Amino acid sequence: MGIISKPDRKLSLFLRSSQLRFAIAYILITAVVLFLLNIYTSSTMRRMIFRAQQQSLEEKAQLMTTALLQLEDLSSPDTELAINSLDDLRTTRTVVTDASGVALYDSLEIGNAEGKLLLFPELVTALEGQDVFYSTNADGAIESRVAMPLMRGGQVLGAVYLMQYDTDQAELIDALQTNVLRISIALESGVILISLLFSTAFSRRIRRILHSVRMMREGDYSHKVQLRGHDELVHLGREFNNLAERLEESEQIRRQFVSDASHELKTPLASIKLLSDSILQNEMDASTEREFIGDIGREADRLGRLSQKLLTLTRLDSAVEDEREIIDAAATVRKVTRMLMPLADLRGITIDSTLADGCTVMTVEDDLYQVVFNLTENAIKYNRDGGSVRLDLTKDGEDVVLTVADTGVGIPQEAMEHIFERFYRVDKARSRAAGGAGLGLSIVHDMAVRNFGTVSVSAGLEGGTVFTVTFPLYEEDAE
Numbered sequence: 001m002g003i004i005s006k007p008d009r010k011l012s013l014f015l016r017s018s019q020l021r022f023a024i025a026y027i028l029i030t031a032v033v034l035f036l037l038n039i040y041t042s043s044t045m046r047r048m049i050f051r052a053q054q055q056s057l058e059e060k061a062q063l064m065t066t067a068l069l070q071l072e073d074l075s076s077p078d079t080e081l082a083i084n085s086l087d088d089l090r091t092t093r094t095v096v097t098d099a100s101g102v103a104l105y106d107s108l109e110i111g112n113a114e115g116k117l118l119l120f121p122e123l124v125t126a127l128e129g130q131d132v133f134y135s136t137n138a139d140g141a142i143e144s145r146v147a148m149p150l151m152r153g154g155q156v157l158g159a160v161y162l163m164q165y166d167t168d169q170a171e172l173i174d175a176l177q178t179n180v181l182r183i184s185i186a187l188e189s190g191v192i193l194i195s196l197l198f199s200t201a202f203s204r205r206i207r208r209i210l211h212s213v214r215m216m217r218e219g220d221y222s223h224k225v226q227l228r229g230h231d232e233l234v235h236l237g238r239e240f241n242n243l244a245e246r247l248e249e250s251e252q253i254r255r256q257f258v259s260d261a262s263h264e265l266k267t268p269l270a271s272i273k274l275l276s277d278s279i280l281q282n283e284m285d286a287s288t289e290r291e292f293i294g295d296i297g298r299e300a301d302r303l304g305r306l307s308q309k310l311l312t313l314t315r316l317d318s319a320v321e322d323e324r325e326i327i328d329a330a331a332t333v334r335k336v337t338r339m340l341m342p343l344a345d346l347r348g349i350t351i352d353s354t355l356a357d358g359c360t361v362m363t364v365e366d367d368l369y370q371v372v373f374n375l376t377e378n379a380i381k382y383n384r385d386g387g388s389v390r391l392d393l394t395k396d397g398e399d400v401v402l403t404v405a406d407t408g409v410g411i412p413q414e415a416m417e418h419i420f421e422r423f424y425r426v427d428k429a430r431s432r433a434a435g436g437a438g439l440g441l442s443i444v445h446d447m448a449v450r451n452f453g454t455v456s457v458s459a460g461l462e463g464g465t466v467f468t469v470t471f472p473l474y475e476e477d478a479e
């Protein structure tokens with residue numbers, strides 16, 4: 001009770017599917033069209049045959065009336081003679097009556113009505129002075145009747161009545177009707193068959209895509225939709241596969257990030273644990289103990305900086321947009337230089353800058369500050385003692401360009417393409433000693449991109465490294 005077996009479920013899904021509704025609508029429309037076509041062809045055919053019959057009978061009646069009106073007197077023998085003198089006017093029945101409706105001539109042998117009063121409705125109308133034509137198709141034959149008054153000087157002298165009983169034409173109409181009907185049934189069966197085939201094939205393809213969507217929902221990103229052809233479903237399948245690939249990639253990046261981040265967090269934590277255990281377990285003099293505690297403090301600072309950078313990256317990954325404002329980039333560069341001057345002084349490094357006027361950008365101020373800060377801090381950190389750092393801010397077309405050049409260790413060519421990846425460090429020991437975790441440049445990259453800018457790296461002409469950052473120039477009158 002209430003449990004639907006798999007084939008039943010498939011059937012009920014198919015019955016409720018939109019493609020079945022389309023197929024049914026299509027079948028109904030073609031059925032109606034074919035039905036109307038049947039009615040139209042048979043009625044047109046019948047009308048054409050009736051008209052041909054009418055024309056031929058009327059012509060014959062016309063000839064007869066002309067011949068009969070030439071007689072002086074409408075007597076039975078004269079009428080017969082006049083009619084027999086006309087060639088090829090054969091009909092099933094020919095009757096000529098006088099003005100009172102009494103038959104003067106009747107071509108029938110059996111049931112001949114000569115001398116009798118005939119009250120066929122067509123005859124009565126003709127004797128009132130009007131031409132009449134009437135035709136029916138029944139019992140496998142077409143029966144057509146024409147009656148025409150014999151008029152001389154505005155006076156009705158009598159009437160001619162012709163009747164044609166035709167089975168050949170009726171057979172033709174029947175045959176045509178049957179053929180059109182057969183063709184229609186064959187066509188409709190074809191339409192039903194093709195519609196059902198198409199809708200089941202369509203259903204099967206949709207089910208494949210659905211299956212892949214479910215697999216992806218379960219976390220299997222490697223599953224791909226396999227569809228052949230060139231229709232919209234194939235496009236949909238291809239887009240779905242691309243989406244799955246992108247998700248797989250970002251899932252991979254996420255996992256890598258989490259594992260790298262935990263590794264980076266573990267290292268200072270392990271040092272802190274080791275140092276504190278040493279203090280607790282070993283007898284040591286006050287100055288060594290102070291040294292160990294100092295080390296614990298530095299590791300804690302490193303942890304603090306690391307978690308701050310991780311938080312920054314998470315913020316950059318989220319879609320939350322900070323408010324942008326118009327900022328003079330030169331002011332930000334000056335602020336950063338002021339902040340980092342003590343660090344540079346410690347190692348005898350000089351910082352020179354050339355800052356052009358009017359380098360305004362529309363950006364998030366903290367982002368711009370962070371970009372300049374990270375690049376300048378690196379230029380100091382990875383410099384040699386007594387080296388120099390140059391900051392140049394210029395306008396170039398529609399961009400504001402900042403270059404940060406140093407006289408430091410430089411970056412090997414093969415490392416340059418990875419330099420903006422998260423947790424990437426050229427020389428791990430050196431970088432860790434300088435307090436880095438390989439996140440600073442990826443923050444620079446993400447912040448530049450988020451603010452419609454770019455960042456690139458190259459080797460300096462006389463050694464060292466040059467970082468170039470661009471941001472779109474904000475010009476007030478351009479708005």
Ligand code: ADP
Pocket residue numbers: 374378379382383406408409410411419424425426427431432435436437438439440441442465
């Ligand atoms: P970190 O926090 O380790 O400094 P970054 O992302 O800022 O991380 O830098 C990644 C790596 O790139 C560094 O570990 C360092 O090896 C190298 N690097 C960055 N800037 C420079 C530079 N100006 N000169 C030489 N090497 C650099």
